[in-house]
Amino acid sequence: MHNSDSERKVEIKCENVSKVYKLGSNIVKALDNVNLTIMRGDYISIMGPSGSGKTTLLNIIGALDHPTSGRVFLDGYDITDLPERKLTFFRRNKIGFVFQAFYLIPTLTALDNVLTPIMPRGVKPEDRTRALMLLEMLGLKNRVNHKPGELSGGERQRVAIARALISDPPIILGDELTGELDSKTGQEIMDIIDRLNSEFGKTIVIVTHDTKVAERAKIKLKMRDGRINKGDVFLKEG
C-alpha cells in the first residue's frame, strides 16, 4: 500500500533532540542527542529497558513535551517551541495516542468515549457515523452502548484505538499498548495495529517491552541511555 520511498514524505523528524530532567539534585539525561526521521507510512517499534528514554521520545514526537535542546518537526512544521495551545492542534489533528491503561471515561459508553476528542468542538452526525464505523471495524458493533466497566481489556483497548482514530490522524503512537492484556488479546490488538498501517497507511510508532510486539513492526529500534542504537534499520542520523 505504500508509495515508493522516493515519493514518501517525512512525517516526523528529530534533530539532535535532548531532554534533561532535574530530579532533586540529580540531573537525568532522558534523551541524548537523538536524530530520527520517520517517513509517512512507517511502522516503527522502539524497545529498550526502563529509563532508556522510549516514552520521553514518544512524548516529544507526540507534541506532548518539549525537548531541552534540538528541533522536532511534525508534518514539516517545527513544533519545538510551540506554545501548548498550538501543540494541541497537532495532537488533535495529526496524532492518535493509545495508552497502556486505556484511560477511558467510566461514565461514558464506548461510542461516547470514541467521540471525546472532538466533543469540545461539537459532535456532528457525521462524527457519530464515523465513530460507529470505527467501532464496527474494530469488532465492537454490539458493544457501542456499553460502558468501559462492561467491556473486557481487549475491548477497552479497541475502544481506545477507535478514539485515537476518530480525527483520522496520520500518526498513531502507542505506549505499551498490550501491556495490560493477555498474550492472545495482545496479538489481536497488534493485528489491528498492523491493519492500520497496511490498509490505512497510518504511520505507527509503538514503544514496548514485548519482543513479540516489537517484531510486528517493519522498523525495529532499540534505545539505551537516551540514545537510539546505531545500525538499526531506517534510522537516519543527522
Added chain:
Amino acid sequence: MLRYAFKNAFRRKNIAALSIIGIAIGVSLMTAMASLSATITDQTNKFAQQNLDSITVQQKGQLIFTSQINLTQLYNITVLEHIEAYSAQVVAVVQLGIGFVNPQLVGLNVNNDTSIGGPTSNIIEGRVFQYENECIISRMGAEFLNLKIGDNLSLYTPDSKLVNLTITGLYETSSIITQMNIYTTLTTARLFKLGFANDTYSVLLIKADDPANVNQIRSEIENISEEEGLNIEVILFEDQIQTITQYTGTINILVISISLIAGVAGGMSIVVAMLMSVIERLKEYATLKATGWQNTDVIKDILYESLIVTAVGGAVGFGIGLLYLGAVSAFFNIILNPLQPIVITQIILFVIGMGLAGGIYPAYKASKVSPVEILRGA
C-alpha cells in the same frame, strides 16, 4: 460537551449530594430573605404610589396619637387651591384583649375618608360602620386576631368605661402601618381622647389634586401657620417614605449579608466537591488533553459540571424556600410571593455566581494537568 458534563457531574453521588445540600441551604435562605425584602419593597412602592398626593397636618412636635388640632382654626388651610379633599381624624391608642395588641382606634367621617381614598373606600367584605357602636378592621388584622364580621371588640376608655364595638366590615390596604387600625365614628373615638371637643382632632389628612402640587400646598400651609400663629407641622408622604426606605434599605443590607454568608458556605461546598472530583479524575483530564482538548475545554467542562450541580442545588433550595415561605405566609397571614422577577433574577444570579466561583479553582487546577505524567504512568 454539555452532555459529557452532565454525565460526570453526579459521578460521585454522595459528594454531589452533600454539595447539593450545602447549596440548597444557601439558596433556600436566599429565597426566603429575598422574597421578604422584595415583598416589603413592593408594598412600600405601591403604598408610595397611592399616597404621593397625601399631606398630613398635625400638632407640631407630637406623635399622631398625641397630637391635638382645632379644625376651626385650620379653615383657611382647607380652602386652599389644589386641595381635592380632606379628612380630619381622631387617633387613639387602645388595648385589645389581655394587652399584647395595642392598635390605633381612628375616628373619622366616612364621606370625608372616602373622598381621600381612605380605608372606608376599600371595604372588601361587609359594610362600613354606620352607628357609634360599630367599627371596621383590616382583613389581615381579622385573620391575625381570629375575628370575623359580627364579632365584638371590647375596649376600655382612659376613664375605664367599657365600649363594645361590633365589626361590620373588613377593609384592605397596601400599607403595613394602617393594617392594624380600627376605624369607627368620630364620636366613639373621642371617648378615648379625654378633653377632645367636637372640633378637636388628631390629624388633618389632605389629598392634593396632583402629586406635583404637594410642595406648593405645604408652602402655603406653612405661610398660613406663620401668619395665624398656628402650632402645626406639615408632613408630606415623601418625608415618611424616606424613613420607610431607610428601613427597607436596612433589610436589603441584611439580605445581602446573609446571602453572602450563604454564598460562601455553598461556594465552599461546591469547591470541595469539584476539587475532590478533579483530583480523582486528573488522569482523565490528562488523557483528554493528550487527545486534543485545550486547557479552555477542560476549564469549560468543569465549570459546566459545577454549574449543573449548583443548578440542581439551587432548584432544591428554591423548593425548600417556597415551602418555608408558604409556612410563614400561612402562619402570619401575609402574602409573600417568591416568584417575583427580582427574586428569581437574584437567585439565578446567585446560583450562577456560586457555580462559577466554586468551579473556577478546580477548573484551573485540572487545566494545568500535564499529559506527560500519564504517559510516564504517574
